Amino acid sequence: MKIKERYVYLVCTKCSNRNYTTHKRLKAAYKLEKKKYCRFCRNHTSHKERKL
Numbered sequence: 001m002k003i004k005e006r007y008v009y010l011v012c013t014k015c016s017n018r019n020y021t022t023h024k025r026l027k028a029a030y031k032l033e034k035k036k037y038c039r040f041c042r043n044h045t046s047h048k049e050r051k052l
């Protein structure tokens with residue numbers, strides 16, 4: 001069985017830099033939001049997904 005996935009950026013909500021790429025299932029209803037280290041803010045900030 002093949003799972004369709006798409007790649008998304010994880011964008012820092014404070015400085016809007018695209019720090020990470022990740023992937024999630026194509027029809028996933030949830031929005032990704034993760035606490036990650038942002039090297040521009042030099043801090044852990046929440047990152048939201050954005051389409052590639």
Ligand SMILES: [Zn+2]
Pocket residue numbers: 012013014015016017038039040041042045
């Ligand atoms: Zn940042």
